[in-house]
Amino acid sequence: MPFLPDSPALVAGHGRAVLLTHDGAAVEVKPGLVAKQLGGAVPLLVHGPATLKRLGNPAVQVLDLLELFAFVCPARGLAPTPAGLARALEMEVPETLEDGARLLAPMAEALLARLAAGKNVPANQDAAGLAARMGAAGWGWAPYVLAALGQPAARPDGMAMRLWKRLPKWEESAPRPPPSAFAVTSGQARARLATLLGPEAEQRPAQADYASAVTAAFEPRQAEGQPHVVLAEAGTGTGKTLGYLAPASLWAQQNKGAVWVSTFTRHLQRQIEQEAGRLPDGTKVVLRKGRENYLCLLNFEDAMGVERYAVPLGLVARWAMASADGDLFGGDLPGWFAELFGHSLLAQIADRRGECIHAACPHFSACVIERVIRNAREADLVIANHALVMAQAVWGGLDDDYVPTRYVFDEGHHIFDAADSAFAVELSGAAMAELRRWLLGAEG
Template identity: 45%
Template sequence: MVAHAALTARRLGLAPPPRSARLRDVLELFAFVRPGAFTAPSAAGLALALGDPEPVGPEDMAVALSRAAERLLAEIAATPTPSREEALAVAETLARGGWAWGDVVVAALRSRPVSNAFRTSGLDVWTRLEEWEDPGPAGDPGSAPVPPEAAVRRLGELLERAGLDEARTAQAEYAREAAFVFRPRDRENEPNMLLAEAGTGIGKTLGYLAPASLWAEANGPSVWISTYTRALQRQIERESAVLFPDPAERARRAVVRKGRENYLCLLNFQDLVNTAQLGAADLIGLGLTARWIRASRDGDMTGGDFPAWLPGLFAVPAAGQAAAGNLVDRRGECIHAGCAHYRTCFVEKAIRASRRADIVIANHALVMAQAAFDGARAGRGAPEDSETTRLRRVVFDEGHHVFDAADAAFSTALSGQETAELRRWIRGSERRGRRGRGLEARLGDLVGADGPARQALNDVVHAAGRLPGEGWSGRLSSADPEAPQGPVETFLAAMAVQLRARAEPTDLAPACAARPALPEAVAAARAVAAALADIEAPLLALTRTLEDLLDQGAETLTGAERGRIEGVLRGLDRRARMTLPAWRGMLSTLDAGETGPGGEDPDFVDWFEGVVISGRLADAAFRRHWVDPTEPLVRTVLEPAHGILVTSATLTDSAAEDPFALAELRSGGR
């Protein structure tokens, strides 16, 4: 018996061991019996998680492993979750797949009366997940202010619930001042904005949760709490238990939001289960993941209740086999309402829950990206959809990172990876054995067999063939000048030549100014701009068609049909009206600056950058960043809001005459 066989092997300098009936990993048993529970992946961690004393020394650890296995088998025999029948179905499937613990777990489950009514493998967890309900628009929030003294009283209540002493003077003053951002604003585009520095240990989280919770209760959803790191996001979610002690209520009123790539995709999971049953993926690892899915609160695989060590329990995939990394929702791959699991999707549940929650705990990147996209759509009069978010009250914790987050969120990159992903989003996966539905699969039945929409769809699929296809990275690093295929790959190769000629030697990211560009780069840029225009025009036509379909079918479309159209429309709109025009604008300035700096836009800084992996250039990017990223931050996030709190332990510069001057500039407050 071991704890985490693969990690133990690496520490011993050995190759990961193959699965064997003679090697029993107690961590696998823990993952089956207590899915979603925390433990450190070691003998000591297992002992502590089960309430035993921490073992000291190798002999004690060996005994602790044996005791942990006995305790876990007794627990699964007595109180299996979510039901004895379902746990038994999964255990029998894993036993047939050669799981070392299979027979003893099956015996433990059958030690008590059990019904044989469960007729599936148990891995089809998507059939037993609760569906989300769409309650409709939440309406505009109210404008009732939060009196400062009420915020202090609420802080005292929260501290009492947490079993802490009464509020310290500094913490009470913080809560009193934070109430300012929850007043009604007086003028358009002028939010009530407060910069608040609070040193570590003052208790600023409860300090702003106190007025935020009062405002949400009085006015309706939602106050968004934005962090820069996942660690603080998890901390705030834990501290929200003081607001909502009941777990069910907390799941409804304090929602964590992340990007789609953080959540398990049920369609990906189903595909891997089918693959595993044919012997081309790890059935045992997927069975343990199935147990977690049924226990998970929100399907978050990066910081939620998904154990960080669980992917390490998967067998190392052989060539051509699917791996655990394919479980998440990859960018551009979601088919929204066209998916069989749309009604149980974890991402869709989080989106809808956030529209009704009192507190939404998100991150700077998501807040800024969502505000920019929703603001652009609202400015064009686009119809509201299920993902539209009103960011009226926002607390930026870790506020000293707001400038850096804005710099990243509002930047643009034209690279091999980005353009290859655009091709896959349009044409679908062109690699055998990999899932990825293109526009034809998503829209074919909506646009019909003929007409302008069908022609536009055919045109965009054809035009996307000029974007980088499979193997583009290898062709970029090839010494053969004839290797690039298509205008984008030719442009990437020209950027690589300029990088090698002008960039300082570096192991990871060589970079150089974009202008003056080499003649071959300018010529390739013109061809890329033309190719992108050929994609943009039919995408716009498709977008307008779907927008008209939503307007004309307001009374006839079902909720599922509307959701499907809205999901596809967001992807079309983002690429046709934001990404592609931005790329073409960058390329046009490169062309204009061929003979000097005349084509440069004073609001932006442009450069070429390479990505070096194992000594070879794996990608090249034409990057554009705002000289002052607070300009788009103010326009898209701050001005539409009614109240903004930017807080951190390190906002001010004590050596400056005005300690908050730099913070005001970097947060958009001036």
């Protein structure tokens, strides 16, 4: 028995839109006449805000397949189009708007069938209660999700939103002993690079020379306050990332310490993380950002009191249980999530700079930020950014008692701007408004 009713399907492109009606006919949609053509029916579509914007933002209810995907497949990304969803579901990719419209219902059925097949797995233990709560707040997918889970009469369950009760607790471990100071030789760096590239890789002598040159930065220092510094530059396509990861990973392995790789942009952080996947098994790599990039459970709890946030927070709850690190910006929360529900929501549930109460927080033992910090203490490579590294320099370690002794600064030409921001004091209207809120409260 199909889970979905006979809903129309709506797809909009640049300058043209198509509506697949109940009888299977594909008709052109004219901006300003969408509501009339729908006749009160609730259409299936992909990315409601973008689709409706192209049609003049009509006030109509929709069933957005991206919301269903976020519930069924949390912490997974895709291109927010019918073609992108088809690729994610390994279905035939539509080539025209008409093909895309005809595929929306089968894709929705495929998602609901996937949910039904996994209804008994631990990850879906609280899914019915959560969907019912979202349904009480007006989520259109709720009855179909509950039917797929085999619990059409499930009641709203507030416990499903209490992430601090469900997330694993982190544990404090003994401090890591100081690292040794064995050097990395040029030959070792070249050999490690060759291993990372594999036997089929194109031979690039410049990349091997680069890896050899940067080993000087990993030599033991002769006096306190006199580190070895290497300024290395190479052209585009040289393979700089693996060029410095080879000696860095060797130093971490030989000395039982961490090398921090710092970059300016989030995008390059993720790119380096992908390249680090070539490192030998057992190499622990952790990506770290500033606290304001991560989900704050206390702010999440505060937002739960706002009824209009029930649907997006329900999807955030699903994501948080599946997320690798709780990173709201540039992590495994899809970028289109903020487009569906607004960027302001994510800012409200993220940690805010200077506001964390640390051990005084009732959710401290389940805090995703504290878990990332502790994972980084045990890592071989920590992929950070200039802002975080400079903040640590300002505060003498910031969240960590242990300050690294080996750094690699990628995008090094941005270090000066990052240092200016970290070591400067800015007095602005926004800062004063934030101080007023702190002193008088939101209603002051």
